Amino acid sequence: MPENLARIHKLLRQQAAIASFGSFALSEADLHKVLTEAARVCASGLDVSFSKICRYRAEENDLLVEAGHGWKPGVIGNVVSRADVSSPQGRAFVTGEPSISNDLRTDTTFELPAFYAEHGIISTVDVVIPIKDNQPYGILEIDSDIQHNYDQHDIDFLTGFANVLAEAVATSARTEILQTTIQEMKTLVAEKDRLLDQKKVLAEELQHRVRNNLQLIYGMLTKQLDDTNDETGQRGLRAIARRVFTLAKVYENLLGTEMTHATDFGRYLESLCVNLAEIQDANTDHISMTCHSASVTLDLDMVTALGIIVAELVTNSYDHAFPDGNGAIVVSLIVDPDVPGRATLAVRDDGQGFAEKVGSKRHGVGLVRRLVEQIGGDIDFVSEKGTLWIITFPITTFEMGLPSAA
Structure with a gap:
């Protein structure tokens, strides 16, 4: 036992x-x-x-x-x-x-x-x-x-x-x-972060160089304007210079951001309007320029096209709407929540009005229409107590860096 x-x-x-x-x-x-x-x-x-x-x-x-x-x-x-x-x-x-x-x-x-x-x-x-x-x-x-x-x-x-x-x-x-x-996985993530940082540095360097080169070209065109006495030649040079300047502003707006294919168009538009007022001739001192813009992220192609459109229409008002040198220009960007997937860009002046003539030599308006068509937008204008240009265009939303239909 x-x-x-x-x-x-x-x-x-x-x-x-x-x-x-x-x-x-x-x-x-x-x-x-x-x-x-x-x-x-x-x-x-x-x-x-x-x-x-x-x-x-x-x-x-x-x-x-x-x-x-x-x-x-x-x-x-x-x-x-x-x-x-x-x-x-x-x-x-x-x-x-x-x-x-x-x-x-x-x-x-x-x-x-x-x-x-x-x-x-x-x-x-x-x-x-x-x-x-x-x-x-x-x-x-x-x-x-x-x-x-x-x-x-x-x-x-x-x-x-x-x-x-x-x-x-x-x-x-x-x-x-x-x-x-x-x-x-940590090693891969670290390598991915390193490559992204490298890509960011290269992208910023490229943006700097493009911006600086465009500004250099703009300066050369401005200098050529001073040396050109022909009025038709001056108009052509001004138009080219204005478009180069608009492109330069796109890259200037990108500097300091991490984004490579899209940017805040509202912020860019406000900056563009300020600079458009500054580059006009001295006899426009009594023409005011204001900008009211919503914040909307758009791809760079859309931003570039809309920037040129605004530059052309604003300059058209400066050049032709105010024979007495007095007036006001208002640029606005509206995103109406009741109209999903669309935004409205308006350029208004209180000048003498605008009547588009068949066979007109004003190439800027023709360029505007082509660009609006290119971005899938619609354009109309009202000439009553001034001129109001209304451009509606499609917008996309950006989530996680990828565009998707709004």
């Missing part, structure tokens, strides 16, 4: 050891610590002085001691045997069945490394550490310098423990893959 009671206590202690180790293994990310603790718990659970965990290496076809308990320095980290039937652990690995050697002194079938004799090892038990749907991880072995006659209960304890250890190994492998994947 006392013997049975001792056996029951031992089984309960072994079951508690498996449960405790399972909790530890699930909370510990370091596989080496998990293996080392497994070796200690196994040795304690079977009341032996030594234990070790051997990892199978496929290329070398051997078993390497990854962790252990009780061994002198030099054992852990070295190969214990070939993965074949020439050793206790090799036989267990090859057959997939537990290998029991109650007395190695009388078993001459094995080739044992020297450290078995150095530690006085007499009895061993080896079980496979399985990995589901994969090559077994290796071998769990307990070793004793005192002869033991191991029974099925001992085998069951080691087998159950090896199964728990196998899950810990598999979890560690999955975690390592996940961490590797995360690190690779």
